[in-house]
Amino acid sequence: MKCNFFEGGQCRSCQDIQTPMATQLAKKMAKLQDYFAPLTVKQWLPAIASEENGFRNKAKMVVLGAAHQPILGIVSPQGDAVSLCDCPLYPSDMQALLHRLQLFVQQAGIPPYRVDKQKGELKFILLTRSYAAGEFMLRFVLKSEQAIDRIKRELPKLQAEFPKISLVSVNIQPVHMAILEGEQEIFLTEQTRLEDKLNDVPLYIRPKSFFQTNPKVAANLYQTAREWVAEFKPNHIWDLFCGVGGFGLHCANESIKLTGIEIEAEAIECAKMSADKMGLTKVSFSALDSSSFAKNDQDPNKPDLIIVNPPRRGIGQSLCQSLSEFAPKAIIYSSCNPVSLVKDLQMIQGYHITKAQLFDMFPHTDHYEVLVMLERMK
Numbered sequence: 001m002k003c004n005f006f007e008g009g010q011c012r013s014c015q016d017i018q019t020p021m022a023t024q025l026a027k028k029m030a031k032l033q034d035y036f037a038p039l040t041v042k043q044w045l046p047a048i049a050s051e052e053n054g055f056r057n058k059a060k061m062v063v064l065g066a067a068h069q070p071i072l073g074i075v076s077p078q079g080d081a082v083s084l085c086d087c088p089l090y091p092s093d094m095q096a097l098l099h100r101l102q103l104f105v106q107q108a109g110i111p112p113y114r115v116d117k118q119k120g121e122l123k124f125i126l127l128t129r130s131y132a133a134g135e136f137m138l139r140f141v142l143k144s145e146q147a148i149d150r151i152k153r154e155l156p157k158l159q160a161e162f163p164k165i166s167l168v169s170v171n172i173q174p175v176h177m178a179i180l181e182g183e184q185e186i187f188l189t190e191q192t193r194l195e196d197k198l199n200d201v202p203l204y205i206r207p208k209s210f211f212q213t214n215p216k217v218a219a220n221l222y223q224t225a226r227e228w229v230a231e232f233k234p235n236h237i238w239d240l241f242c243g244v245g246g247f248g249l250h251c252a253n254e255s256i257k258l259t260g261i262e263i264e265a266e267a268i269e270c271a272k273m274s275a276d277k278m279g280l281t282k283v284s285f286s287a288l289d290s291s292s293f294a295k296n297d298q299d300p301n302k303p304d305l306i307i308v309n310p311p312r313r314g315i316g317q318s319l320c321q322s323l324s325e326f327a328p329k330a331i332i333y334s335s336c337n338p339v340s341l342v343k344d345l346q347m348i349q350g351y352h353i354t355k356a357q358l359f360d361m362f363p364h365t366d367h368y369e370v371l372v373m374l375e376r377m378k
């Protein structure tokens with residue numbers, strides 16, 4: 001695919017962007033199978049491709065330049081401020097809004113934060129777009145509360161032009177560090193969560209909760225997990241590292257008990273809202289560490305199917321041991337890191353890997369998601 005920023009050497013985030021999509025996918029598949037060399041996989045399913053462009057629902061823009069000429073983008077490898085409003089990974093309505101936000105910052109007169117001088121106010125603009133309705137969650141990451149009134153003053157005009165902005169908030173990040181956001185979130189709209197829908201499942205996104213960045217591929221991933229789970233007719237599912245509940249909510253129904261565990265309390269609130277909206281009653285979502293939950297769980301009725309979808313570090317030894325001891329009929333592991341995945345799979349005892357499938361969640365990079373099905377040995 002053509003990206004002028006890549007060709008001009010201004011943004012190198014997508015190192016494979018000039019490689020045809022089919023070749024990218026074949027390369028990823030070959031690498032993934034190399035990682036899996038020490039293991040036996042009964043069936044590799046065909047990889048799921050992504051759209052080539054316009055697939056990304058989240059923009060994290062560094063605010064650069066000066067108050068009279070703000071730039072939303074990145075610092076190029078050459079050290080220049082580059083506006084990435086036209087990055088082809090974003091849908092066109094998102095690109096248009098990013099351009100308008102550049103103007104917004106100028107009209108509001110908010111000075112971008114200068115890392116070198118430790119001066120200025122606005123650090124980042126974070127924009128998330130819902131897949132189902134094209135609504136936006138807009139967040140300003142500020143050094144202090146100083147510029148909030150200027151944002152409030154300009155907001156009505158922006159919202160009149162972009163009525164799909166349904167949530168606006170300010171995040172206060174006072175420290176001079178490379179972290180993206182701080183603890184304090186101030187909502188400037190009544191709405192405090194963005195509603196989305198993947199397949200037939202309503203999902204809610206809070207400012208700090210994790211949400212997959214390629215919604216079309218994510219919808220396919222959840223639907224696939226739902227189909228794999230259905231083959232086992234489980235009575236009780238655990239969804240560990242559940243985030244806002246995408247996997248578990250796709251797999252549960254009125255007769256299946258669902259337990260979702262996630263460390264981030266805001267994500268758990270979202271998952272509960274979805275379950276309410278779906279009318280699911282046999283669900284329990286809790287904000288806990290997955291490994292401790294599994295280790296300390298006293299319930300004699302263990303799940304007969306467990307889904308795990310950890311961050312890049314994987315699930316680790318303790319959870320692998322708990323899973324091996326519980327011995328559910330099946331385990332479904334969704335991973336964005338083949339290295340930790342293979343390490344974990346080698347630690348889970350008593351299972352065959354029956355199916356694996358690659359989902360191209362992050363085209364043009366060497367990252368991807370893998371869904372693996374483990375069935376208990378007879």
Ligand SMILES: C[S@@+](CC[C@H](N)C(=O)[O-])C[C@H]1O[C@@H](n2cnc3c(N)ncnc32)[C@H](O)[C@@H]1O
Pocket residue numbers: 209210211212240241242243244245246247261262263264267288289290291309310311
């Ligand atoms: C890759 S995301 C998956 C989220 C979700 N399954 C989805 O499909 O959107 C990993 C999730 O694990 C959560 N997490 C990180 N460490 C955790 C821990 N120790 N225990 C439980 N959840 C954790 C993160 O907050 C994040 O929501």
Ligand code: SF4
Pocket residue numbers: 003004005006011012013014017084087088089
């Ligand atoms: S992130 Fe956007 S601008 Fe940067 S290389 Fe990828 S497509 Fe181009």
